[in-house]
Amino acid sequence: MNQKEYSVEIGGKTITAQFSDMSDQAHGSVILRMGNTAVLATAVMSEEKKEGINWFPLTVDYEERFYAAGQILGSRFVRREGRPSEEAVLSARAVDRTVRPLFNSEIRNEIQVVITILSIDKDDPDILAVNATSLALATSDIPWNGPVSAVRIGTKNGEEEFIVNPTYPERDNAHFDMIACGKDDNINMIEVGGKEVSENFTTDALKKASQEIEKLQEWQKKIVSEIGKEKRKIEIEKINKEVITFFEKEIEPKLDGVIFSGVKGKIWTLEKEWIKLAEEKFPEENIHLATNYYEERVDEVLHKEALENNRRADGRAMDEVRPISAKVAHISPIIHGSGLFYRGGTHILSVLTLGGPEDAQLIEGMEERLDKRFFHHYNFPPFSVGETGRVGGFNRRMIGHGALAEKAIKPVIPDTEKFPYTIRIVSEAMASNGSTSMGSVCGSTLALMDGGVPIKAPVAGIASGLMMDEKGNYKILTDIQGPEDHHGDMDFKVAGTKDGITAIQMDVKVDGVPIPILKEALEAAKNARLHILDVMLKEIPEPRENISPNAPEVVMIKIKPDQIGLVIGSGGKTINDIKDKTGAEITIEDDGSVFITGREGGGQKAQEIIESMTHEYKAGEKFDGEVVKVLDFGAFVRINPWAEGLVHVSEIAPFRINNVADFLKEGDKVPVVVKEVDDRGRVNLSIKAVNPELFKGMESKGSSNNNHGGGKTRKR
Secondary structure (H helix, E strand, O other), X not given: OOEEEEEEEEOOEEEEEEEEOOOOOOOEEEEEEEOOEEEEEEEEEEEEEOOOOOOOOEEEEEEOOHHHHOOOOOOOOOOOOOOOOHHHHHHHHHHHHHXXXXXXXXXXXXXXXXXXXXXXXXXXXXXXXXXXXHHHHHOOOOOOOOOOEEEEEEEOOOOOOEEEOOOHHHHOOOOEEEEEEEEOOEEEEEEEEEEEEOHHHHHHHHHHHHHHHHHHHHHHHHHHHHHOOOOOOOOOOOOOHHHHHHHHHHOHHHHHHHHOOOOOOHHHHHHHHHHHHHHHHOOOOOHHHHHHHHHHHHHHHHHHHHHHHOOOOOOOOOOXXXXXXXXXXXXXXXXXXXXXEEEOOEEEEEEEEEEOHHHOEEEEOOOOEEEEOEEEEEEOOHHHHOOOOOOOOOOHHHHHHHHHHHHHHHHHOOOOOOOOOEEEEEEEEEEOOOOHHHHHHHHHHHHHHHOOOOOOOOOEEEEEEEEEOOOOOEEEEEOOOHHHHHHOOEEEEEEXXXXXXXXXXXXXXXXXXXXHHHHHHHHHHHHHHHHHHHHHHHHOOOOOOOOOOOOOEEEEEXXXXXXXXXXXXXXXXXXXXXXXXXXXXXXXXXXXXXXEEEOOOHHHHHHHHHHHHOOOXXXXXXXXXXXXXXXXXXXXXXXXXXXXXXXXXXXXXXXXXXXXXXXXXXXXEEEEEEEEEOOOOOEEEEOOXXXXXXXXXXXXXXXXXXOOOOOOOOOO
């Protein structure tokens, strides 16, 4: 086995790249390690180009392996990996979004990157996956303008000190978590989750990330210089000059009017017209080249007009947000909460459903195992863009957009102790013309407030774009729509509250964006976000006081851990009996937290039963009890179905009693008060302390000697 290793220290941790002949059929491969976490990245490019396509065929697959966690996972019946988890999909998307801009988009040879997680410990494999992919591509013969590097920046809990590549434990409850990728002092991919962090703080984090990225870049460049293969020459097919001349005659005069008409779809209509003309005029030409040329010309016009004339496709100012409409939908009383959010041609319906803790989603994967109580799902049906297509299921884009909105909203979801519900939101893209993911954030906030969920603060989101030329001239575009998203150089999504950022996602179509431009974009996004929040709060200024009457009632109570067995009973008999009697669902956690979910009063009944079972009695508490046993020295009185106490003979009446049975019999209802609870937990009760007059007139059945201090009993 031939093997060569290279190491670098980043953030106090050693990253080691291992190159060997283990995967020598791949065109590039590397194993990258940090701590006990290791990933294998391979890259392969097909020998022949794929015919009949006009896009760049790159695929990134992120393969989880349960053995990496040292556990046998999966379901009881299927003990092998199935379809990729949502975490795997998001990780693959992060790698794809980082490396894709550095390829020549005219390449038609299929390229596949496969990332296999070999081992996972405290360090997140996501960062290793990006860097390993970069090394696999950069050292291969595949044409690519890398390397590119990635770091994760976190913070210590409650502090603003940065941690480079924090471990899973260090990320728990941190108020900031960012993945940043880039090269040459530019950033080309960002993922941020934050608890209302400021724009300045985020910029500082990007600067810190850039410093670490450049260390990784130098390390990667050294490796490539030593073992990198010569890049393969790919012939890029060029369009015939006669086709260009024909375009300039037939289409060019119409281009400006169509692009800046402000009418959605006109650009695509003109494209169809052009393709039809080109097919008729040049039947032997590759029609995909004509399509690509049209796209290039639209791109050039949009850039030129934005940079030179501050002109946008729909005539808006650079920092202008399209018309906003925020409504509570009121679709049906069955629905627990809903929001309808319009931003220009983007229309989102978000629907809230509340459930009990038993409705939480069980996540059992390679990276995490937990019960997830808040989740957001996103749907993008074909009618939202005026097309036909497959309906049902979901794809990587839908998973990514849903996860981004979930990340944005999660920091404002109330704690379990305050709101012990499982919360599901589904956002439906009813019409799409730019950033449905950020529209989903706004619609979901409306739905949560409409449903009475006491969120900590409303959240809104906006997508900004960028037009930039090779000289570094640029214009930031607030609230990008279709053509600006498709032809622009950046998609910069920022969500947050009035007080700070909760989520960021950035993709680019260029090599990268300088941090000063990103800082400016953050400020522009903040202004737009505050404007959107103002519109939303006019519709519903705060969460409703009560949840929907159609939602289940969920309460949380606490019992002592040593009382859990009492509530569950032998073989679950007691808790199942409570469920049967009340119709409620009951979940008990190891710390004694009891979650009760019910409808039509069933939850309250179950709560009363459990509280009675586990009640800890204190002196002075009064009850109406039932006599269940009469003895010579007193009587046992049941004060609830699960507890009895002793009324000593001396505590029955304010006079001496010779025969308890003369005063009490089984089935009698009597008032009692707790006199004391002894060190063994036994409850001692008193009747006379509650009502000394209860047995008035019965003194003749007792003794005339009122000495309760152990005096002699008078003989009859």
